Amino acid sequence: MNQIVSIGTSHHVAPVEFREKLAFSEEQLIESLHHLRESYKVDEAVILSTCNRVEVYGVANSLRTAESPVKILLDFLSNYHRISVDTLKKWSYRHHNLDTIQHLFRVTSSLDSMVVGESQILGQVKDAYDFSRSAGGAGAILNRLFAKAFSVGKRIRSETTIASGAVSISYAAVELAKKIFNTLEDKTVAIIGAGEMSELTAKHLVTNGVSKVIVANRTYERAVKIAEKFKGVPVAYEEDLNFLIDADIVISSTDAPHYLIERKPLTEIMKKRKHRYMFLIDIAVPRDIEPDVSKINHAFLYNIDDLEAVVASNLKERKQEAVRAEQIVSEEAKRFHDQLQILEVNPTIKALHQQFQQIAETELQVCLDCTTLSDTQEVAVASMTQAIVKKLLHHPVENLRHAVNDGNADHGQYVHALQELFALDDNNDKEQE
Amino acid sequence: MHFLFLVTVLVYLAASIFQALYLAIGERTETSTLRPRIAQIAFWGTCLGFVLLTLFIILWWSRQGHFPMKHWTDSTAFFAWAITLIYLIVMRVPQLRAIGGLVIPGAFITILISYSFSRNTSALPENLETYWLVPHITLIFLAYAIFFTAFGFGVLYLIAEKSIREKKHTVFHNLLPSLGASDELGYRCTILGLILLSIGIMIGVVLKQYIEGVNLNWLDAHVFFTVVTWFIYVVHISFRQLWGWRGRKAAYSEIVGFIAVLWTYVGVKLFLDSAHTFR
Numbered sequence: 001m002n003q004i005v006s007i008g009t010s011h012h013v014a015p016v017e018f019r020e021k022l023a024f025s026e027e028q029l030i031e032s033l034h035h036l037r038e039s040y041k042v043d044e045a046v047i048l049s050t051c052n053r054v055e056v057y058g059v060a061n062s063l064r065t066a067e068s069p070v071k072i073l074l075d076f077l078s079n080y081h082r083i084s085v086d087t088l089k090k091w092s093y094r095h096h097n098l099d100t101i102q103h104l105f106r107v108t109s110s111l112d113s114m115v116v117g118e119s120q121i122l123g124q125v126k127d128a129y130d131f132s133r134s135a136g137g138a139g140a141i142l143n144r145l146f147a148k149a150f151s152v153g154k155r156i157r158s159e160t161t162i163a164s165g166a167v168s169i170s171y172a173a174v175e176l177a178k179k180i181f182n183t184l185e186d187k188t189v190a191i192i193g194a195g196e197m198s199e200l201t202a203k204h205l206v207t208n209g210v211s212k213v214i215v216a217n218r219t220y221e222r223a224v225k226i227a228e229k230f231k232g233v234p235v236a237y238e239e240d241l242n243f244l245i246d247a248d249i250v251i252s253s254t255d256a257p258h259y260l261i262e263r264k265p266l267t268e269i270m271k272k273r274k275h276r277y278m279f280l281i282d283i284a285v286p287r288d289i290e291p292d293v294s295k296i297n298h299a300f301l302y303n304i305d306d307l308e309a310v311v312a313s314n315l316k317e318r319k320q321e322a323v324r325a326e327q328i329v330s331e332e333a334k335r336f337h338d339q340l341q342i343l344e345v346n347p348t349i350k351a352l353h354q355q356f357q358q359i360a361e362t363e364l365q366v367c368l369d370c371t372t373l374s375d376t377q378e379v380a381v382a383s384m385t386q387a388i389v390k391k392l393l394h395h396p397v398e399n400l401r402h403a404v405n406d407g408n409a410d411h412g413q414y415v416h417a418l419q420e421l422f423a424l425d426d427n428n429d430k431e432q433e
Numbered sequence: 434m435h436f437l438f439l440v441t442v443l444v445y446l447a448a449s450i451f452q453a454l455y456l457a458i459g460e461r462t463e464t465s466t467l468r469p470r471i472a473q474i475a476f477w478g479t480c481l482g483f484v485l486l487t488l489f490i491i492l493w494w495s496r497q498g499h500f501p502m503k504h505w506t507d508s509t510a511f512f513a514w515a516i517t518l519i520y521l522i523v524m525r526v527p528q529l530r531a532i533g534g535l536v537i538p539g540a541f542i543t544i545l546i547s548y549s550f551s552r553n554t555s556a557l558p559e560n561l562e563t564y565w566l567v568p569h570i571t572l573i574f575l576a577y578a579i580f581f582t583a584f585g586f587g588v589l590y591l592i593a594e595k596s597i598r599e600k601k602h603t604v605f606h607n608l609l610p611s612l613g614a615s616d617e618l619g620y621r622c623t624i625l626g627l628i629l630l631s632i633g634i635m636i637g638v639v640l641k642q643y644i645e646g647v648n649l650n651w652l653d654a655h656v657f658f659t660v661v662t663w664f665i666y667v668v669h670i671s672f673r674q675l676w677g678w679r680g681r682k683a684a685y686s687e688i689v690g691f692i693a694v695l696w697t698y699v700g701v702k703l704f705l706d707s708a709h710t711f712r
Contacts, residue, residue: 179597182613274677277612294598298680306600 001412005069006100008055014091022054033137044139046132102333108153117162162321165314170201172310184209190247193254250280252288263292341404351424360385441485448478449538456534483517509547513540515578535585572633579626586619587687627666658697
């Protein structure tokens with residue numbers, strides 16, 4: 001029977017020193033996929049290799065391979081990357097059938113990611129799958145599996161809120177700005193000082209519609225240099241803060257040892273800007289903006305701790321949502337697993353029906369040819385043979401389906417036995433081809 | 434007729450519950466999958482209520498034989514109708530949908546008041562049988578309904594501002610319109626309401642002075658407080674234009690303005706004597 005198996009390592013179980021040893025380059029991927037099929041008798045394979053995880057998904061027929069499919073993947077990785085099987089076992093996880101399905105669904109739903117709810121992983125898995133498919137790795141079963149995994153990933157993101165709420169300081173600032181201003185389209189952001197965080201925040205604000213960037217620095221040359229990155233306007237920093245009159249959003253991150261923006265001068269500025277809202281973000285330590293500024297009407301001040309608190313509360317929300325997401329993933333995995341198994345036994349059931357039907361029809365014809373029966377008698381005999389076929393097959397088929405639904409019973413053995421006993425194997429294989 | 438109104442009241446009740454629920458359950462709870470469904474039920478419930486109410490007013494109008502504005506029971510029904518109409522216009526902007534959680538329950542309460550008064554057909558006092566009465570009353574009640582919406586935006590503004598300032602992310606924080614949006618919409622509603630109120634008052638004055646030929650008693654309680662209300666809104670708009678009164682101050686004046694409206698509409702009728710009272 002076909003087994004879906006996987007072996008992998010991720011940031012959860014292994015340090016980067018080990019993960020990098022398992023990583024695959026594109027050329028290696030093509031080579032490995034070929035290898036898996038030819039030398040290791042794996043029917044289908046997809047390899048996912050990102051900075052946080054390396055995973056190999058495979059489908060193998062347990063009847064055709066002597067070893068367990070998990071062992072095959074283990075051997076493959078061990079041989080390919082020249083790592084001992086024991087080390088590999090220590091730093092990796094291995095899954096089988098339902099567990100594999102569930103694991104992949106968790107990965108595409110970003111439940112297994114470092115930041116739950118992140119969006120990148122879905123694209124990464126898609127790329128890996130597309131690559132493996134074009135290299136001839138993925139076949140009928142993995143195609144179904146990955147298609148389902150992508151739809152589960154999307155479902156989780158739309159039905160739960162694991163992907164909502166900013167989880168980085170810079171995005172939290174953008175979200176807050178959206179709660180203050182009606183629109184960001186015609187707004188101006190001013191950056192005081194320099195720093196990665198403030199530049200990143202300004203960049204996010206610009207992508208969200210902010211139209212103008214002012215860059216202030218103690219030295220005008222620095223301001224010019226930073227302003228180039230945003231096509232911004234450089235200004236020389238002045239004590240009177242007049243350059244803030246047009247600024248709707250102010251991001252300050254200087255290394256000044258004292259407050260740059262104090263309540264009194266800013267009150268004057270607010271008057272000059274006719275009390276339009278001002279959102280001040282202080283990401284400097286020690287702080288650049290006097291905390292009392294938040295008492296000015298229409299001025300909203302958030303410092304680094306406030307933003308971090310927003311991020312922390314969002315992360316907490318995501319974690320709570322993740323519990324719900326896990327439930328959905330489990331249900332979907334179980335359903336997919338059952339469907340797949342039904343699909344596995346269906347050809348056998350069909351072949352069995354066909355064989356019985358054929359025998360019945362042949363025998364009926366022979367019988368009718370050598371006797372003379374009235375029309376009604378012919379019909380009666382024909383329907384009797386049909387009934388016999390149906391009743392003979394009823395229990396075997398029902399029990400086979402039960403074995404599929406009941407996770408403990410090994411339906412694979414049943415299928416194998418049926419194929420052997422009724423010599424269905426040949427027909428069945430032809431059909432699959 | 435009575436049955437139709439009862440159904441309308443019940444539909445409004447259901448719609449208000451779902452509107453309030455939509456606002457209350459917030460964006461990030463374990464009920465988040467329910468939220469779009471609740472929003473849908475709230476919206477279509479409101480639409481259904483609106484259609485039923487419109488039907489009722491038309492039927493009642495044709496049975497009365499004159500514009501149904503004589504009794505409380507009529508004017509409150511019309512008030513609820515106008516509130517719903519304005520909500521249906523405003524809610525086309527997704528960001529502003531939260532206002533339904535405030536104004537639709539308001540509409541429900543007014544329609545419930547309307548329902549609790551006994552309904553009987555009776556002719557208008559003769560001196561009031563004029564076509565000019567219709568725009569006079571309609572415009573003033575439309576203005577009131579718009580002021581009520583402005584009041585709603587004022588309240589939403591104060592809640593949102595508080596949560597941003599205190600850095601507390603309340604449950605429905607994420608559903609509230611941005612400060613800028615609440616402020617802007619409250620202001621626009623105020624201006625529109627003021628224009629309608631002004632025209633409505635002018636028609637009333639003209640009605641009295643030139644059609645009935647009677648001098649208007651400016652000290653009549655209802656007239657007096659209508660002018661006071663008008664004045665409050667004029668001051669609000671002038672201050673905004675002159676000194677940039679926006680945000681919290683604007684929100685407070687929207688709330689004060691509507692309290693004045695309530696007093697003029699309800700308080701005067703209950704506690705003071707006025708020529709505008711026909712109980």
